[in-house]
Amino acid sequence: MGPVPQGDRQARAHPDRYKEHGDNLTKYGYWYDKHDLSEPWCGRFVSWVFAKAHHPLPRIQDAHGYxxxxxxxxxxxxxxxxxxxxxxxxEGDVIFYDWNGDGVSDHTGIVTRNNGDGSVNTIEGNSGPGSTEVVTHRRSGGTIMGYLRV
Incomplete structure (x- = not known):
């Protein structure tokens, strides 16, 4: 699809701050599937951000993305x-992580900057046990599997 237009990158990188209450019930989950609200929501968050930026993800799992x-x-x-x-x-690439090294992705987010030193800045939702909000991170190392460019 090529480089993401600047306006879309900015919209994806600055979603409103959001915090859930430890139950996985979020507006991202409601948007994704209002009948199944209690699932981990990192992928739902990524899909929501792309949709709100008017640059929806492909039908990875369904019409919303993944x-x-x-x-x-x-x-x-x-x-x-x-x-x-x-x-x-x-910016705008969808990044995937493997926290426990088993070759299966456990988490996802959106790249907001490549720092050029083997690390990236990201925005993520539900980024780990006890994480209940949308946060930014600087990530590097072996937990990063790779990224999807849309």
């Missing part, structure tokens, strides 16, 4: 949209 991280990775690989590591990542 909620299950391994499906995002599988889609990216099967559609030749997958890039390992972070070297070429840029």
């Amino acid at each position: 909620q299950y991280c391994p499906d995002g990775v599988s889609y990216a690989k099967s559609h030749h949209m997958w890039h390992s590591g972070v070297t070429g990542a840029h």
Whole structure:
């Protein structure tokens, strides 16, 4: 699809601050599937941000994008949209993590900046146990599997 227009990158990088109350019930979950609200919401958050930026994700799992991280990775690989590591990542790329090293993605977010030193800045929702909000991170190292460029 090519580089993301500047306005879309800015919209994706600055969603409103949001905090859930430890139950996974979020506006992102309601937007994604109002009948199944209590699922982990990192993928739902990423899908929501792209939709609100008027640049919806492809039908990775369904019309909204994806909620299950391994499906995002599988889609990216099967559609030749997958890039390992972070070297070429840029704003607007969807990044995937493997926290426990089992080769299966556990988490996802959106790259807001490539720092050029093997690390990226990201915005993520539901980024780990006890995480109940949308936060920014500086990430590097072996937990990053790669990214999807849309």
